[in-house]
Amino acid sequence: MTTPDPEGQLAEQLLRLTRRVHRIQKRHLQQRELGVTPAQSRLLRTLAHYGSPPRMADLAERLEVVPRAVTTLVDGLEASGRVRRVPDPTNRRVTRIELTDDGHRTLGELRRARRSAAEEILAPLSDEQRVLLGGLLDTLIDGEAVTRC
Numbered sequence: 001m002t003t004p005d006p007e008g009q010l011a012e013q014l015l016r017l018t019r020r021v022h023r024i025q026k027r028h029l030q031q032r033e034l035g036v037t038p039a040q041s042r043l044l045r046t047l048a049h050y051g052s053p054p055r056m057a058d059l060a061e062r063l064e065v066v067p068r069a070v071t072t073l074v075d076g077l078e079a080s081g082r083v084r085r086v087p088d089p090t091n092r093r094v095t096r097i098e099l100t101d102d103g104h105r106t107l108g109e110l111r112r113a114r115r116s117a118a119e120e121i122l123a124p125l126s127d128e129q130r131v132l133l134g135g136l137l138d139t140l141i142d143g144e145a146v147t148r149c
Contacts, residue, residue: 021121028117032109035080043073044082044099044107053086053096082106 026038036044046062047054056074060067074097077083082103088094099107122130 021117024120025114025117028113028120029110032113034106034109034113036082036106036110037076039069040073040077040082041110043070043077044103044110047083047097047099047103048107053098055088055094055096059097077103 022038029036029038029041042063043059046059050058054062056070057067059074060070063070074083074085078085080102081100083097084100085095086098088096122133125133
């Protein structure tokens with residue numbers, strides 16, 4: 001007879017939820033026909049958090065991927081007109097990546113797609129359950145107890 005493994009069950013539930021979230025977000029992205037992969041979406045969102053255009057190495061570090069992966073993502077986004085490579089004003093050997101106007105518009109569409117996906121995912125929960133889930137997720141993300149106001 002085996003003993004119940006609540007941590008194993010929780011781990012399985014988290015993995016299943018992660019896969020469901022990914023599937024739903026991917027579907028919402030595809031419905032908007034933006035022609036952006038989830039990895040490109042992540043790069044665009046990351047670019048938006050910089051005050052000035054970052055270097056490709058900065059993006060690779062922030063995304064926790066190898067620089068070659070960033071090059072591939074930037075190539076695709078540049079070909080679609082969403083980002084552009086610009087020379088660093090202080091070091092001509094350095095190239096920086098910036099969002100274009102089309103990149104900013106795409107980012108807005110991506111945000112709307114993510115919000116609609118989140119609404120679909122959270123639909124079964126009451127407002128109270130959503131607040132509770134938010135607190136639990138903050139705790140898991142931060143690795144320590146977080147008080148919500």
